[in-house]
Amino acid sequence: MSSAIWTEERMEPSERLHRICERLRKEGNTVKMGDDWVRWDLELFGGMFGSARLLMAVEDHGAGAQYVRTRITPRCRSGAAIVLLLFGTLAPLALFSGAYSVAGTFGFFWTLLLVRTVQQEGQATAALMRVIPTAPPPSPQPVAGKPADVRG
16 A cells, blocks of 8 residues: 655654654554665564555655655565465365365365454554555646646
8 A cells, every 4th residue: 555645844754754653652563663674664563474564755845845655565474474375285285185174174274364364464554554644645736827727
């Protein structure tokens, strides 16, 4: 999910991220800040299986105006991905081997884990969306002396 906001309040990008992080922590969330070696700025853990990452870019436009763009990406944690892959492989193998109860068990736990992972990714994404101000970019202002484009 991507969003952008135009703001007249100039703030350093690191300060903006710090404020987002603090708001998330006040809500009781577990947050990890990115460093110079990763392609994200902040990761919010939704639980053991899912999280969401935030990437932010800030453009300065003079006179204190800034255009802030954000992208939130849901993420399946490594452990959940491995277990999903394992159960997703073992269930059809058991089914083709004729072990129907084993296949059903693997399939059940695969489904349960998948639902829980998606739920935690969604919770983390929703929490990030709550604390990041979003608004459409400003509409272009008409140039003096030229009529504005009016469509009916």
